[in-house]
Amino acid sequence: MVILELIFYPGMLFAAVIGLLSSWFERRVSALVQWRVGPPHLQPLYDLIKLAGKETLVPLGANRGLFLLAPVLGFAGATLASLILWKANLGRSFLGDLIVLLYLLVLPSLSVILGGLASGNPVSILGASREIKLVLAYEVSLVLAVIVAILKADSILLSKLGNTISIGSLSGVIAFFIALLAIQAKLGFAPFDIAEAETEIMAGPYLEYSGPPLALFKLTQVMMLFILPLFLMTIFLGGIDFRGLGWLWGLLKYLGVLLAIILIKNTNPRLRIDQAIRFFWRYGLGLALLALILALIGDRVGIRWL
Amino acid sequence: MGSGGSNSKRLNWRAWGVTKSPWVYHLATGTCNNCDIELLDCLTPRYDVERFGIKLVGSPRHADVLMVTGMMNRKVLPRFIEICRQVPKPYIIVALGACGANKGIFHNSYNTVGPVERVVREVLKEDTIVVNVPGCPPKPEAIILGVVKGLKLLLERG
Numbered sequence: 001m002v003i004l005e006l007i008f009y010p011g012m013l014f015a016a017v018i019g020l021l022s023s024w025f026e027r028r029v030s031a032l033v034q035w036r037v038g039p040p041h042l043q044p045l046y047d048l049i050k051l052a053g054k055e056t057l058v059p060l061g062a063n064r065g066l067f068l069l070a071p072v073l074g075f076a077g078a079t080l081a082s083l084i085l086w087k088a089n090l091g092r093s094f095l096g097d098l099i100v101l102l103y104l105l106v107l108p109s110l111s112v113i114l115g116g117l118a119s120g121n122p123v124s125i126l127g128a129s130r131e132i133k134l135v136l137a138y139e140v141s142l143v144l145a146v147i148v149a150i151l152k153a154d155s156i157l158l159s160k161l162g163n164t165i166s167i168g169s170l171s172g173v174i175a176f177f178i179a180l181l182a183i184q185a186k187l188g189f190a191p192f193d194i195a196e197a198e199t200e201i202m203a204g205p206y207l208e209y210s211g212p213p214l215a216l217f218k219l220t221q222v223m224m225l226f227i228l229p230l231f232l233m234t235i236f237l238g239g240i241d242f243r244g245l246g247w248l249w250g251l252l253k254y255l256g257v258l259l260a261i262i263l264i265k266n267t268n269p270r271l272r273i274d275q276a277i278r279f280f281w282r283y284g285l286g287l288a289l290l291a292l293i294l295a296l297i298g299d300r301v302g303i304r305w306l
Numbered sequence: 307m308g309s310g311g312s313n314s315k316r317l318n319w320r321a322w323g324v325t326k327s328p329w330v331y332h333l334a335t336g337t338c339n340n341c342d343i344e345l346l347d348c349l350t351p352r353y354d355v356e357r358f359g360i361k362l363v364g365s366p367r368h369a370d371v372l373m374v375t376g377m378m379n380r381k382v383l384p385r386f387i388e389i390c391r392q393v394p395k396p397y398i399i400v401a402l403g404a405c406g407a408n409k410g411i412f413h414n415s416y417n418t419v420g421p422v423e424r425v426v427r428e429v430l431k432e433d434t435i436v437v438n439v440p441g442c443p444p445k446p447e448a449i450i451l452g453v454v455k456g457l458k459l460l461l462e463r464g
C-alpha cells in the first residue's frame with residue numbers, strides 16, 4: 001500500500017506529471033514574456049525521454065559511485081516530500097511532519113552539491129560551492145518564515161497549517177515574501193540561479209552529467225517545481241480543500257504562486273553569490289526576525305492583524 | 307510507410323527522442339563571428355527555435371547537435387576531437403557556413419585543417435552524421451533546415 005502510494009498517486013508519478021505540466025507552464029510563460037511562442041506542452045516530457053535514451057558518460061577524474069548515486073538521492077527526497085505534502089493536504093498528518101519535510105526539501109540541493117563535487121570538474125566544483133553558500137544563506141530565513149506561520153496556526157502539524165490562512169496579517173505577509181524568495185533560490189531560478197549560471201559556469205554542477213543521471217536531475221527539478229509552490233501555499237495560503245469546488249480554488253492559488261515565481265524569474269538579472277548571501281543574511285533574516293517579533297507580539301497581546 | 311521489412315522501419319526511440327528535443331552546443335573553431343551571430347538569430351523571437359524544443363546548452367555532455375562554425379585551424383583540432391568524444395551518442399554535427407563546409411574564403415590559408423566532415427571521417431574516424439550548411443553566413447532559415455535534415459537522417463539511420 002505504502003509502496004503503491006510512493007510510486008503512483010501522491011508520490012513519484014503524480015508529482016512528476018504535475019511537475020512536467022508546471023514546467024511547461026513555466027517555459028511557456030517565459031516565452032510569452034519574451035514575446036515568443038514557446039515549446040509545445042509535451043516538451044518537458046520529450047526532454048526527459050531524450051535524456052533517458054542518451055549515453056551515460058562518467059568522467060575519468062570522478063568518484064564513480066557518488067557521481068551516479070547523487071541524482072537518485074535528490075530524486076528520493078523529492079518523492080518523499082511530495083508524498084508527505086500531498087497527504088497533509090488530504091488531512092492526514094503526523095506529529096513533526098513539517099520538520100521532516102523541511103529536511104527532505106534540502107535533499108535535492110544536497111544531491112546537486114554531492115554530484116558537482118564528485119564529478120571532479122573544477123567548474124562543477126565551483127558551482128557546487130556556490131550552491132553550498134546559497135543553501136546556507138536562504139535556509140535560516142525560510143525556517144524563520146515558517147515559524148511565523150506556525151505561530152499563526154498555533155500548531156506544527158502540516159494539516160493544521162494547511163487550514164490556516166496565515167497571510168492575513170502583517171507578519172504573515174512579510175514572512176510570505178521572504179519564503180517566496182527563499183523558494184526562488186531553492187528552485188535555482190533567477191535572480192538566484194547562481195549555482196548553475198549557464199552563461200558563466202556552463203550549468204555548474206550538472207556540467208559533467210549526461211543521459212539518464214541528467215534526466216533524473218531534471219525530473220527532480222521538475223518535481224520541485226510542483227512541491228515548493230505547494231509547500232508555500234500549504235504554509236501560508238491555506239492549502240487545498242478537497243470538499244466541493246475547493247480544489248479549483250486550490251489550483252488557482254497554486255497557479256498564482258507559480259506565476260509569481262516565473263515572473264520574478266523573468267524580470268530579474270542574476271545576482272553574484274556575495275550579493276545573494278548579503279541579501280539573505282541582511283534583509284531576509286532581518287525581515288524574517290521582524291515578522292517573528294510582530295507575530296509574537298500579536299500573539300501575546302491579541303492583536304490579530306499583526 | 308510501405309515497402310521495407312518491419313525491422314528496418316521500426317522507430318528507434320533514442321533517435322526519436324533526439325529529434326524531439328535537440329539541444330545545441332555551439333562550438334566556434336575560428337570563425338569571423340558572422341556565423342555565430344546568425345546562429346544566435348535563430349533564438350530570437352522572430353525564429354524562436356524553442357518551438358521545436360531546440361535550446362542552447364553550455365556543456366557538450368548535454369548536447370545532441372554539435373554546431374560547428376568557422377574555419378577549423380590547427381590549434382583547435384585537438385580540442386575539437388576532444389569535444390566530439392565528450393558528446394553522448396546519438397548526436398549529429400552541423401557544419402555551419404561555407405568555412406565549415408568546404409573552407410570558404412580561407413581555402414588557401416596555411417593554418418587550416420580540412421572541412422569539418424573530412425576531419426570527422428579521417429581524424430576522428432567516426433560515421434557521425436555531418437550536415438553542411440553553406441552560405442557566408444547562412445540564413446537562420448537555412449540553419450534550421452540543416453538541423454531538420456540532419457535529424458531526419460538520424461531517424462532513418464535509427
Ligand code: SF4
Binds near residue numbers: 411
Ligand atoms: S562562413 Fe563566412 S560568415 Fe561564416 S565564419 Fe566563414 S567567413 Fe565567417
